[in-house]
């Protein structure tokens with residue numbers, strides 16, 4: 001199992017002067033702490049529908065994760081497309097995957113993090129906080145096939161396959177399907193509807209699993225740690 005975890009994940013500090021190369025798969029990791037910086041500004045960038053949704057969560061942490069995901073995605077897309085963040089409006093696919101026509105992106109959030117993937121090709125991302133007391137045996141047969149189950153020997157391998165499958169379904173835009181075991185994520189490449197996806201998985205130091213599914217073999221993945229947005233007052 002461990003050979004399926006890519007270990008060479010090096011997060012680079014992202015500063016706003018850095019140009020984002022659209023040819024790469026760009027992954028951003030954002031801590032919920034950034035909410036303190038963006039809380040005065042996000043209402044200038046999110047749409048009324050998004051603000052309405054943000055206000056409806058019962059848990060404050062859910063509001064923060066949602067707002068950070070939407071706001072930072074728009075900020076980064078604005079920079080990549082040379083637009084104003086408030087001018088970026090998401091459309092939604094049949095299964096509610098947010099998208100724009102120019103660049104592919106996907107958002108995931110769990111615990112203290114929001115992660116966002118950007119790519120020229122279809123991309124899906126999933127982060128999950130590891131629950132050390134999760135009774136994963138209960139879920140195994142609903143989600144995984146025999147080949148996968150043979151490889152699920154502990155909590156780490158469970159989260160590895162869980163995030164892989166989720167990232168693949170987020171790349172295709174399906175989100176969730178009824179017959180999860182029909183998908184096989186035991187290899188680093190898998191196929192869905194005639195398209196091949198590359199799967200990358202990481203265990204983060206502080207108790208998270210992260211997987212990325214990309215529809216093309218991309219040479220360069222960049223992993224950015226977005227800790228602050230210093231030019232934020234210049235937006236939108």
Ligand SMILES: CC(C)(COP(=O)(O)OP(=O)(O)OC[C@H]1O[C@@H](n2cnc3c(N)ncnc32)[C@H](O)[C@@H]1OP(=O)(O)O)[C@@H](O)C(=O)NCCC(=O)NCCS
Pocket residue numbers: 065066069070095096097098106107108109110125126127143161162165166169170171172173174175176180
């Ligand atoms: C909604 C879903 C896409 C992801 O849910 P999740 O894992 O709870 O949440 P994540 O944080 O990873 O992703 C949520 C984000 O995905 C995006 N998203 C929503 N629908 C999507 C879809 N059909 N495809 C791709 N991305 C989608 C949205 O940006 C959403 O965030 P937002 O509402 O804050 O904008 C859906 O797959 C789901 O409900 N999954 C349940 C988990 C499960 O049973 N997984 C089985 C894995 S084996």
